[in-house]
Every structure is written in structure tokens, then in C-alpha cells.
Amino acid sequence: MVQDDSGAAFGFLSVTHSDDGLSPNILRTDISVAPSHRRQGIGTALLARAAGIAKEMGRPRLSSFHYDTVPAGAAFADAFGATPELDFHNNVLKIADLDRDLMQSWVDQGPDRAPGYSVTLVDGAYPEELLEGIAHLFFILERDMPHPDNWEPREWTGELVKQMTEHYLGAAESLTAVAVHDETSAPAGMSQLIKRQSEPTTWYVSTTMVDPKHRGHALGKWVKGAVNLEALEKWPGGQWQETGNAFTNEAMLGINHAMGFRHEYTMSDVEFDVDLVLAQTGG
Ligand SMILES: CC(C)(COP(=O)(O)OP(=O)(O)OC[C@H]1O[C@@H](n2cnc3c(N)ncnc32)[C@H](O)[C@@H]1OP(=O)(O)O)[C@@H](O)C(=O)NCCC(=O)NCCS
Secondary structure (H helix, E strand, O other), X not given: OEEOOOOOEEEEEEEEOOOOOOOOOEEEEEEEXXXXXXXXXXXXXXXXXXXXXXXXXXXXXXXEEEEOOOOHHHHHHHHXXXXXXXXXXXXXXXXXXXXXXXXXXXXXXXXXXXXXXXXXXXXXXXXXXXXXXXXXXXXXXHHHOOOXXXXXXXXXXXXXXXXXXXHHOOOEEEEEXXXXXXXXXXXXXXXXXXXXXOOOOEEEEEEEEEOHHHOOOOHHHHHHHHHHHHHHHHOOOOOEEXXXXXXXXXXXXXXXXXXXXXXXXXXXXXXXXXXXXXXXXXX
């Protein structure tokens, strides 16, 4: 935090990294400067600081992000030679506009379009018997979804899923519809909604995916419909549903479009080369 003499904050820097083996060469950084204090070199000083920390930690790249709603972010990233990575299109849907009949029809069609599968609803933590299967879905998702060339996916295990879930359930509620392949009892797809305690009227679509081995049976619609009906029932008072659409595929985009999601803003991930930033900022 950068503050003036009166204690008012006008600059912010945070650095984070995952301790579960995800992207060990990257330090993630969030930099912002209040509009009243921009173009005075404060952003540069914060970026130099982040690069110094990354250097000390032996991480050669800094990842950050900017929004299309604040063009200064892209200009700043360009000024330091950052390379564009993925764009995340944030889409929103007013829950009052959610078509309950459409959701019900996706659930009703499920057994006909996907014989040999069933859908089970999970409120909160995954039961033990699903943990390894959910880990397998995440393993596939991190390799299958659009990702930058230098993406370093995790080795998912049931234990990691359990720990991660316990962590976010400390501050949020979750509902998940899991499609199960009856013959093998293996999870074949899922759709999860998260409601954070800090923002109880917004539902975040955290993960919706179908294992490529099980695609083509409208399982995506079935799990989407099921989790939305469950949320309408269990989470009254919801106003907005939000989804980020880089981690998804054309089929998922089609489903979200049919549900009435509309584009709100785009978040662009960028990567800075730590040595280049240090050379440019004299650090
Ligand atoms: C991006 C941000 C942190 C820049 O902070 P800042 O203190 O204004 O940055 P600096 O003064 O150090 O600018 C460094 C260089 O970036 C470029 N730059 C920054 N803002 C710019 C703008 N609005 N238009 C064109 N170039 C810009 C310029 O090259 C500038 O050097 P110059 O002023 O000598 O021309 C600030 O605009 C912000 O908080 N934006 C919203 C959050 C964000 O997008 N952060 C993401 C960073 S990847």
C-alpha cells in the first residue's frame, strides 16, 4: 500500500503464488494506482518492487492483468514489454431473467440424451467417494482448456481437492451438480456455483466441464440445469450470476449464451519478464 502523509492510500501492490505446485516460475502480481495519482511513476515503482521480490524468490516471470474498462493498464503493460496471455470474458446474467423452464427442460431431457449417466447434487464438500473422480476432472480441465504455451498444470489428487474445498468453504457456500457414469461410477462432468459470504447476492460459476470421453450426450446442459434449479431453491435473494469464459469451450459458450449471459468486461492476463523489468527500472 502506498499512502500520503494523511494516511490516504493511492497505490496498491500485492504478490501471490500458489503453494500447490501450480506455475512455479511465476509470481502473480496485482498493481493499481488511484486515478488522481497516475502518470507519476508510482506504477513503475510498484512493478519494480514486484520484480525484485520475484527475483529473490527465483521466479523469472511476473503475471498480472488489466481490464478493457481501464485502457491505462494495457498501455502500462506495453511500456514494460509484457506479453499478452489469455483474455477472460466476464459474462453476467440477472438471476431474475434465469429461465427456470429452460433449466428444467435440460434436466428432463438428461436421462434420454445421456442414457447410462445420472446426476447427483452436492451441497458443500464433495463426498469421499467422489474426490478422486473430481480430481481427475480438474486434471483433464487444466490440460484441455485454452491456456498459454508456458502453462504448468497441477497434478491433481483427491486430497488436494479436499484441501482446496475446505479452504474456500471457510468463506463461501458451494453447490455442485456431478454427472456420474453409472457403469464405472466415475464422475463424467460437473457444474459448480459458489456464493461468497462477502457477496451473497452473486453466484459465481466456478467450474463447468464435461470429460471429453463423455461429451456429445448433453451432459453439460444437464449439470447446468440441475445446479441452477438447486441454487434457485436453496439460495433465495440471488441477483447476479457471473462467469469467466476463457476456461471453457464452444459448447459451454453456447450453453451460457442460451441461458442469456451477456458480456460485461474482458480481463487480459499479461506476463512481464522479471530481468527485463529490472533492467528498465534500474532495479
Ligand atoms: C496501470 C497503472 C498501475 C499505471 O500506474 P501509473 O502510476 O500511472 O504508471 P506510471 O506513471 O509508472 O507509468 C509508466 C508508463 O506506463 C505507460 N502508461 C501508463 N498509463 C498510461 C496511459 N494512460 N496512456 C499511455 N501510456 C500509459 C507510459 O509509458 C508510462 O510512462 P510515461 O508516463 O513516462 O509515458 C494504473 O493506470 C492503474 O492502476 N490502472 C488500473 C489497474 C491496472 O490496469 N493494473 C494492471 C497493470 S498490468
